[in-house]
Amino acid sequence: MKPVLWAGIFVTATFLKLQWKRRQLPPGPTPYPLFGNLLQMKFRIHHDILKKVCIFGKLHGNIFTLWLANTPVVVLQGYQAVKEGMTAHAEEVAGRPQNLAFKILTHGRGVMFSNGHLWKQQRRFGLVTMRRMGVGKKDQDCQIQEEACRLVEYLRETNGKPLDPTMPIVHAVSNVICALILGHRFSIEDKNFRRLIEAVDDISAFMNSSCFYVRNFFFWLFYTTFSSVNFMRTLLAEEIENADATYDKENLIQAIFDLFLAGTETTATTLRWALLYMVVYPDVQEKVQKELDAVLGRSNLACYTDRKRLPYTNAVIHEIQRYSNIILIALPRQTVKDTELLGYPIPKVQAYLNIDSVLSDPEKWETPDQFNPGHFLDKDGNFVHREAFLPFSIGSRVCMGELLARLELFIVFSTLLRAFRFTLPDGVKEVNTKFVFGSTMKPPPYQLCAIPR
Numbered sequence: 001m002k003p004v005l006w007a008g009i010f011v012t013a014t015f016l017k018l019q020w021k022r023r024q025l026p027p028g029p030t031p032y033p034l035f036g037n038l039l040q041m042k043f044r045i046h047h048d049i050l051k052k053v054c055i056f057g058k059l060h061g062n063i064f065t066l067w068l069a070n071t072p073v074v075v076l077q078g079y080q081a082v083k084e085g086m087t088a089h090a091e092e093v094a095g096r097p098q099n100l101a102f103k104i105l106t107h108g109r110g111v112m113f114s115n116g117h118l119w120k121q122q123r124r125f126g127l128v129t130m131r132r133m134g135v136g137k138k139d140q141d142c143q144i145q146e147e148a149c150r151l152v153e154y155l156r157e158t159n160g161k162p163l164d165p166t167m168p169i170v171h172a173v174s175n176v177i178c179a180l181i182l183g184h185r186f187s188i189e190d191k192n193f194r195r196l197i198e199a200v201d202d203i204s205a206f207m208n209s210s211c212f213y214v215r216n217f218f219f220w221l222f223y224t225t226f227s228s229v230n231f232m233r234t235l236l237a238e239e240i241e242n243a244d245a246t247y248d249k250e251n252l253i254q255a256i257f258d259l260f261l262a263g264t265e266t267t268a269t270t271l272r273w274a275l276l277y278m279v280v281y282p283d284v285q286e287k288v289q290k291e292l293d294a295v296l297g298r299s300n301l302a303c304y305t306d307r308k309r310l311p312y313t314n315a316v317i318h319e320i321q322r323y324s325n326i327i328l329i330a331l332p333r334q335t336v337k338d339t340e341l342l343g344y345p346i347p348k349v350q351a352y353l354n355i356d357s358v359l360s361d362p363e364k365w366e367t368p369d370q371f372n373p374g375h376f377l378d379k380d381g382n383f384v385h386r387e388a389f390l391p392f393s394i395g396s397r398v399c400m401g402e403l404l405a406r407l408e409l410f411i412v413f414s415t416l417l418r419a420f421r422f423t424l425p426d427g428v429k430e431v432n433t434k435f436v437f438g439s440t441m442k443p444p445p446y447q448l449c450a451i452p453r
Contacts, residue, residue, distance in 0.1 A: 036067025
């Protein structure tokens with residue numbers, strides 16, 4: 001009986017310790033010893049939180065605490081909570097957690113997962129460098145146009161036959177980043193390029209898994225992830241050796257690593273949703289094409305500045321981002337010191353931003369559960385910015401590659417819609433639009449036909 005007795009004492013002591021810690025944090029569901037709230041969430045952190053969050057919100061408000069094993073996490077949901085929480089005390093919530101996974105992935109370097117002075121310097125350097133390399137200028141438009149035109153040629157060669165657009169889209173988006181930061185693009189047949197794409201997918205998938213967030217028990221089991229990380233670092237190191245770089249090599253490798261990781265998967269997945277929505281909503285596709293034809297004609301290449309003359313097309317792209325919402329929960333933040341969030345005193349703790357709750361906040365969107373480009377148009381058909389449009393997050397950690405992503409989405413989407421009419425294959429009447437949980441919220445596998453216009 002002694003082992004059972006000691007086990008009972010341990011569980012009881014752990015439970016009481018949890019209850020004491022809870023008093024220092026916003027309210028939330030009762031955590032269990034060892035597991036916290038993972039049992040209620042069925043160990044599906046990002047996915048299941050969306051099912052539970054409405055219940056938690058009704059019970060505890062738009063700021064509450066979840067326990068991932070023995071780690072407390074403050075969750076912010078809804079536009080007002082996310083905005084106030086991330087801007088009222090921006091410096092205090094600008095940290096990243098430094099658990100085992102982050103340390104192994106980045107060694108505290110780069111931009112995405114670094115902290116303090118190093119993070120500020122790397123972020124400032126990254127933003128300045130991207131501007132100097134042409135992001136937001138005509139030269140960058142030309143690079144994206146080149147990849148968009150190559151994508152058009154690839155699709156044209158299918159002769160309108162059914163295809164899965166995933167890989168050609170991923171190749172195009174990846175090569176935009178390669179041309180920007182490595183100075184050259186890769187052939188689709190290049191083995192290193194294909195392995196690079198696989199590595200990005202492996203790492204991204206791992207970062208959205210339960211194991212990544214729960215203090216990374218048995219982290220050593222994830223050999224595939226380690227292999228992908230090492231491959232990316234080795235390849236990027238070789239590329240940097242061929243450049244005349246005078247910066248800290250390890251930070252430079254990690255910063256480029258971060259840009260690939262953050263920029264490839266997200267933009268490619270959004271474009272996959274874009275084409276899927278065009279076959280699901282053919283009336284929207286037709287209106288976009290009529291506007292493109294009227295403003296640009298059939299020969300001029302789309303430039304980012306054209307968005308001002310294409311309000312409906314611009315609205316559709318924004319609605320694709322809002323409705324697909326490929327990042328349900330932003331990368332975790334960390335309070336760097338004791339602070340206050342929405343009236344609650346908060347110690348040093350992780351904070352999660354429920355981006356899904358912002359992009360579907362019924363107080364900010366007229367029809368949050370419908371695909372409706374009208375969300376971004378006024379009564380006269382002019383494009384309008386919406387304050388709750390936060391797919392790139394908010395605050396000090398807002399996505400560094402936001403402008404590049406906007407450029408790619410607008411130019412590639414406009415180029416494809418001018419070149420093709422996208423339809424379902426013959427005999428296909430229904431399309432599944434429920435997201436597949438993974439590195440990002442991907443559409444389920446689908447095929448379409450690219451019919452030349």
